[in-house]
Amino acid sequence: MSKKTIILAIESSCDDTAAAILEDKKILSNVVANQEIHQQYGGVVPELASRAHQQNIIPVVDTAIKKAKIRKQDIDAIAFTKGPGLLGSLLVGSSFAKSFAMGMDIPLIAVNHMQAHILAHFIDKGKQLPSFPFLCLTVSGGHTQIVKIDSPSKMQVIGTTLDDAAGEAFDKSAKILGFSYPGGPLIDKYAKGGNIHAFTFGKPKIKDLDFSFSGLKTSILYTIQAGIKENPNFIAENKEDLCASIQHAIVIILIDKLTKAIKQTGITQIAIAGGVSANSYLRNQLKVLAKKENYKLFIPKFEYCTDNAAMIAIAGYYKYLDKDFANQTETPSARLLF
Ligand code: KG4
Ligand code: ZN
Numbered sequence: 001m002s003k004k005t006i007i008l009a010i011e012s013s014c015d016d017t018a019a020a021i022l023e024d025k026k027i028l029s030n031v032v033a034n035q036e037i038h039q040q041y042g043g044v045v046p047e048l049a050s051r052a053h054q055q056n057i058i059p060v061v062d063t064a065i066k067k068a069k070i071r072k073q074d075i076d077a078i079a080f081t082k083g084p085g086l087l088g089s090l091l092v093g094s095s096f097a098k099s100f101a102m103g104m105d106i107p108l109i110a111v112n113h114m115q116a117h118i119l120a121h122f123i124d125k126g127k128q129l130p131s132f133p134f135l136c137l138t139v140s141g142g143h144t145q146i147v148k149i150d151s152p153s154k155m156q157v158i159g160t161t162l163d164d165a166a167g168e169a170f171d172k173s174a175k176i177l178g179f180s181y182p183g184g185p186l187i188d189k190y191a192k193g194g195n196i197h198a199f200t201f202g203k204p205k206i207k208d209l210d211f212s213f214s215g216l217k218t219s220i221l222y223t224i225q226a227g228i229k230e231n232p233n234f235i236a237e238n239k240e241d242l243c244a245s246i247q248h249a250i251v252i253i254l255i256d257k258l259t260k261a262i263k264q265t266g267i268t269q270i271a272i273a274g275g276v277s278a279n280s281y282l283r284n285q286l287k288v289l290a291k292k293e294n295y296k297l298f299i300p301k302f303e304y305c306t307d308n309a310a311m312i313a314i315a316g317y318y319k320y321l322d323k324d325f326a327n328q329t330e331t332p333s334a335r336l337l338f
Contacts, residue, residue, distance in 0.1 A: 005320060008061070008075045008100070009313035012093030013085025013113045014141065015044045016306070017056035021068035021075075022313035027123055028068035030303065030310040033060050039180045043171070050088030057096050064309070075106060079316025082110035082326075083336030084142065090332035098328055109316040110326040112336055113307075114138055115155055117273040118147060119318065120304040120311035130298050135267050137258050139282075140274035140307075141167035141182065144211050144254075146261045147338075152318035155338055158265070159209025159257055166250055166276045169213035173220050173246045177235055187243045188279050194244025199223055201249045209261050211253060220246055251282045255289065262295065271298035278305035 004024045011018040018032040033056040038044045065072060080097035083090055094110075101108035118136045122129055130149075138145045144166045146159035164172070167184055174183015202219040204212040224242070227234035235242065254276075262268060272286065283299055290297035304311055319325070 005076050005317065006070060006074050007077050007079055007109075007313050007316050007320060008064070009079040009111075009309040009316050010057070010061070010093045010097050011081050011113070011307055011309040011312045012053045012057070012089050013081045013083070014089060014307060015049045015052075016308070017053045017060050018307060018309035018312075019061045019064035020309035020313045021064050021070060022310070022317055025123060025314065025317065027310045027313065028070065029064045030308055031060050031064045031067065032308055042175050042181050044086070044181070046086045046088055049086055050092055053089055053092035057092060061096070072104065075104065077107040077109055077316065077320050077325075078104075079109040079111050079312050079319070081113045081116070081312055081332075082330065083113065083333035085113055085332075085334060087332060087334045090334065094330065094332045098330070102328065107320070107325040108327065108330065109319045109324070110330050111312045111315045111319070112338060113312075114140075114143055114145065114147075115338065116311040116315040118149060118155065118271070119152055119315045120273060120300050120308075121271055121298050122152070123304060123310055123314050130269050130271055130296075133267055134269035134271055134298070135258070135261055135265065136271040136273055137254060137277075138273045139166040139254060139276035141165060141171065143274065144213075146209050146258060148265060148267065152315075153322060153324070157338055159211065159261060161211040161213065162206065164213040164217060166211070166213065166254060167274070169217060169250050170247075170276065170279075172217050176221055176224055177239070177242060182275075184276060184279065187247050188281065190240050191243040191247040191281060192240075194240030194242070196244045196248035198238070198241035199245035201245070203249075204253065209257055209264070211257060213250070213253070216249055216253070220249075247279070247281050251279070251285055254282065255285055259289070268294070269296045269298070271300075273300060273305070275306040278302055
């Protein structure tokens, strides 16, 4: 039997320092250190994120290797996030990966963070996997995309946001409501007891498969400001209804465009990825749609929705099979495209 391939992966694109060990397509360890420092600022502070990555990276990698019960010498290649993301954060992960590759004399693999979110669907053998081509709605704090995936190395963005990302729409709405960062999971939590039709907000009219969330954000702000003018306790008294209505408005925009993409391409295998794919309402609404229309739906495990290094590892694994290696001159790219 041929030796299995062991990959160490590093993710440091935003405010999570993460490392994972993958053996072929199986995850042996997946460690994420969240940076709580940003909560008090209502958003990620890039300078603080880079410093925290610098402090976290060695202990996080060390823990990942120990948890996987392997030795450093067993690692066949190191994969890292090349972009997109915050440049200072990316520099920490890429510099670490380059040094590790050079020190251990193993191949270096540069991974696109957004493609990795999608390829997280291929982690762990045994479960049902999407076959090609499929569509993926990739929704995170920085991106909102509809992607057509023809193979692990051939993907095309067919729709994208023209302004804010879906995660930003959640986080900025949450900030208006006075929640701490990141507010998406809190909106999800409070929405559970609310009425989705309690408040209505302006719907964007954007052509093709593109998205826009900035108008919705303004509409939410005006509704809340008008409410507070009438009643200073407006937010506290309507918290659940506001969350349910905001969440519904964001999710409907996403599902409408995904439906349009399915009709346009004729592809009925659909997946979701990225931090916002952890949203329970989005997951449930898509399950209802898939059942009604007989679509094949792939929803990632919670641990692979938000930023993690397991997804960088599986993306790195496919590149390893293709011998698609980087070298020591590789530089991170804040706005990396596909
Ligand atoms: O993919 P991710 O971890 O980081 C980026 O690459 O941006 O996504 C983070 C985003 C944040 O905007 C966060 O509020 C959102 O994902 N998010 C959620 C939920 N969990 C995370 N949004 C809505 N509902 C959730 N349950
Ligand atoms: Zn992400």
